[in-house]
Amino acid sequence: MSLPRSELTKLRTAPGLVWCLVGAAAVMLGLPLLASAGNPGTYGRAAFVDEFRFVHQPLSGDGTLTARVRTPAGGHPWAMTGLMVKESATPGARYAAVLVTPGHGTRVQADFTVDIAGGEAASWLRLVRTGPTVTGYASTDGVAWQRVAEVPMAGMASTVEIGLFATSPAATRTVATRPVLVPTRPATAVFDSVSMAGPWTGTDVGIPGGPSTVESSGTFAVTAQPGDIIARADDGSRVVAATAGTFAGMLPLVALGALVMTAEYRRHLVRTTLAASPRRGPVLAAKALVTGGACFAAALVATAGALLLAQPLLRRSGYRPPTYPDPSLSDPRVLRVIAGTAAAAALVALLSLGLGTILRRGAAAITAVAAVLLVPAVMTPLLPAGAGRWVQRLSPVAGLSVQQVRETDDAFLLPWAGRPWTGLAVLAGYAVAALTAAYLLLRRRDA
């Protein structure tokens, strides 16, 4: 153990390297607290999100509405285009709807809690109200109809609003405490062959008014500001909040990993090191052990500290039981997020150590690793969804998948949703490859 001890002495007696660790821990602790200290009461008020554009008219008693979806709203896998009956055009009023989505096919939904899948996205939709039930149908040609689902709506008022609606989630389907880049453009759905005649009323339910509905000779363009229709549920926000600083905090660790080696090359100190320990494999292994260990410890303490210190702030913002239960350190998922975050931080530093050894120049190595981490994150919103996901899956940022709490694969920078360890393994693969190449070069090269 003499070599790791010697490398640990080197690390702790170089102020520049110690500051990298302190800086990383400060960011990993500070950003989550900043993100958690948002407006008090933001999330406590309503148990649902009810934001969409509704083009509607009153309906008394039974009735049927049929329409063709020429262009569904896009921009998100959960963007919705469809037909709805709702007690009134106000947020929270009871409703039942048949709708299509770009990522999740045809669905029947009701009262924020019912969600029934109905196969591929159809191009014709029909909503039928008969007594106390509402039934959704879908068709590919407007001739042959498939029943998607029938939902009981006992107790609904006899006069309701019926009509066309569209909405596209921007931030509502991401975890509020996870900082992401989401496009927040309005989404437009186009309907035609609408079976009911006017007059129609356009209402922006739950959101400030946007562009009005355009109707021309039976074609309706329904434009919705970003919104969503969903019950609020525990999305893992109270755990995810602790990871808000991971990505930014990794950057000082990238510098640390590279400098552990490149600073020695810059001052020719590497000659002193290799004269003292001529076996180069063990020297690199000792550096990897000490660098990885120090980064793991710093990230672990910072992330666990962030989780604990953020809780009072999150409760104040409205993340309270029963919707958002208190997270517990004994929950294996919480442990995985914290330990996995520390492991991902350590692996990024090791990737940087490997590249630093290969390139022998601090600026070059830091730039290369930072680019490898940042480019997929910046590129993803510009690529088609599938391509963007694979870029993330195969790049080192895949390691952040280990931070998944409850999110689905729609989440940003969680390309291995459902398989959090796979993402970490991808990152580990990069670190191992870089260190192996570094070892082969270090052994061969003149110091």
Place this chain on the structure above:
Amino acid sequence: MEPMGPIECQGLRKRYGWTLAVDGLTFTVAAGRVTGFVGPNGAGKSTTMRMILGLDRPDAGAALVGGRRYRELRAPLRHVGALLDAGSPDPGRRARDHLLWMAQSNGIPPARVDEVLGLVGLAAVARRRFGGFSLGMRQRLGIAAALLGDPPVLIFDEPVNGLDPEGVRWIRGLLRGLAAQGRTVFVSSHLLAELAGTADHLVVIGRGRLLADASVAALTSGGASLEDAYVALTGGSVEYTAGPA
């Protein structure tokens, strides 16, 4: 201290790209005396020393210390102490910590760190950061690092560079004292005058080749001054010569 041993270079050859830095160098540095390693700038002195220390891999030949290759030594600082040119610790690191990590890597007790700091006269500044050291203090710290493992073989690359006259005097006394203890002391310099009163034996190289391997007495026999003998030897191998005035 480990048993004494000579430094043996056998047909060392090293090429960097198009430059043949060392070209078939064979010589032995014996224990118990100060051997000077002289030659013009670019003659291959530092390259040879790096090959002895296992830092650069020779294209041909071998360098042995006490009969073994440097890379085979398990705690090399106990066998060979080296002061290399330009190798310097992190400017923010304290002098004592620089020696401490070296000691830890070779299983040398930390008490020895304070001992060598006293030996080179840096005890008072042991906890100062390296960045604030003068050139002379840096050189002394480098010598302390070389002495750390109490090695029988010592290699100094240009040890008096940047030292004031008092420091030069100190180094000379140190080198002679180490040789008197029976150690192998191998000192390079591009200035012969620096070695004049110190070295017993000289290895002279030029353009990577051996020009002379003789005692100082043999080189100055026939009444020639050491300076004249050196210029006569190296005259054909300096890289750049001034034109006639």
